[in-house]
Amino acid sequence: MNCELSSLSTPAIRELPAWITAASTLEAIRLIELGARAGLVHQVTGMDQTNANRLYREIHRRPSPAGQAPFTDTWYLRSEYRMLHAALVWKLYQRFGQSEDRAARFLIEVYETYLFLVQKPQLDITHVAFVPDLIRSQLWIERDCTACRTPFPVPRDSNRVLCPGCRLTQSFRCSACGAARSGYRKGRRKTACPVCGWRHLL
DSSP: HHHHHHHHHOOOOOOOHHHHHHHHHHHHHHHHHHOOHHHOOOOOOHOHHHHHHHHHHHHSSSOOOOOOOOSSHHHHHTTTHHHHHHHHHHHHHHHHOSSSSTTTHHHHHHHHHHHOOOOOOOOOHHHHHHHHHHTTTEEEEEEEEETTOEEEEEEEEEEOOHHHOOOOOHHBBBBBTTTBBBOOOOOOOOOEEETTEEEEOO
């Protein structure tokens, strides 16, 4: 019996090239520096969850915060500014072109560019990483804005026809005459311009 077992060939363990392991570790470090939790690091780099937790603790001197990754778009829809920034992030994903082999590097490039472009970021790296998932899962679709003709992401069951940028603009400026308007109040769907009388459907 022992002879039979000893005659069985042991499958070779495939080792990753050193440069791949080193690159993944550097990407994990940068993700953590940018605010990623250990769970997101594990997801996009393939690093073992335990090692991701250890690396997070080594960098921040505290455990990685607990909690699940986002799985719905409710958080985005609570703010027009969040939707505006989500639209910008989706444009960056499209501009850079996603590589499945280096998802971590791709996320780092998108998030660093987003931080460079905006003065007050509305999305953390976790919510930036979730934007393309909403598109891939078809919870969001692209629709052309009726005002500026720019494609923007929107929930599939939404009847919105204006992109977040135009909605925010029309909250403060009349789209017909350009006159200043009072800020958009939640719950008011249609308001008239005090100068020209144009009725805005938001």
